[in-house]
Amino acid sequence: MGDENNMEYKGYELIEDKDRVIIEGVGNFNPVHVFECGQCFRWIKQKDGSYNGTAKGRAINVSFNSDKLIISNTTIEDFINIWFEYFDLGRDYSSIKEKLKKDEIMRKAVDFGYGIRLLKQDIWETLISFIISANNRIPMIMRTVDTLSRTFGTAVHLDDKDYYTFPGTDILADASMERVQESRCGFRCKYIIQASQMVRNGDVSLGRLAQLDAGSAREELKKLPGVGGKVADCTLLYSGTKYEVFPTDVWVKRVMGALYFKREASHAEIQEFAKQYFGELAGFAQQYLFYYARENKIR
DNA sequence: TTGCAGGGGTCAA
């Protein structure tokens, strides 16, 4: 008991217990939904259902039951400075979900992925991760990101095991093609190195994107090799930079065609529909729809 | 066992 330290923070009760922080009063959170809805590639499910992962240069374990979010290998200070924002705990997801349940399709999708939260991930890591995602499969994407981190990142400890942070811009900009190819990312290797060099040289400023409107931010990212509209939108959405984008990949095309259009719909049609129908909440809508489509194999 | 299609897209012609 002597190790415990309690406090209240922005509507949550925080309990620090040894190396854990327990956050009470968390709703709209399900680790499976959060970590497997397709927004991230570095969280690994453990035997007990919790997740281990790295972010912000740290390795943590995350579990959840009833209304308690438990983060291990951290402190209250890190929770307040880092994890509160990373897990988007300041946002009212109940309100977003109500607004999005405007038809039967969205009611089903939101109820299915009820515990999704959009993580505010590091934009650099998100950018490279989604360059790797092009015409690729999720297990392969995860393996490549993991190998890049093991090869070029820094070791951080969790449960007596080493995890590796995602390498910084300079490191990848100076990396040799041979070393990057060890991550088995094929034709994407050259994109990774070239994009890294352009970001390092200031040809594209990731830090400035938040000040641009979504369309301009998208065009700015598309200057980078390996970045088209879909990768740009994912980068903006999963880094918490812009929430009105609607990343449209094959799964979103399928679900929109099957459920809304009742026919095959073009990329442009879907983008326009999402803008009109979901507005500022398009990014959230996309995430519920994507998860619903992929988990239910809607084709 | 071998062979082939296809995958969270992007690029170039």
Added chain:
DNA sequence: TTGACCCCTGCA
């Protein structure tokens, strides 16, 4: 608008 593209897995 249409193929090619690294690499790998799943399935004939």
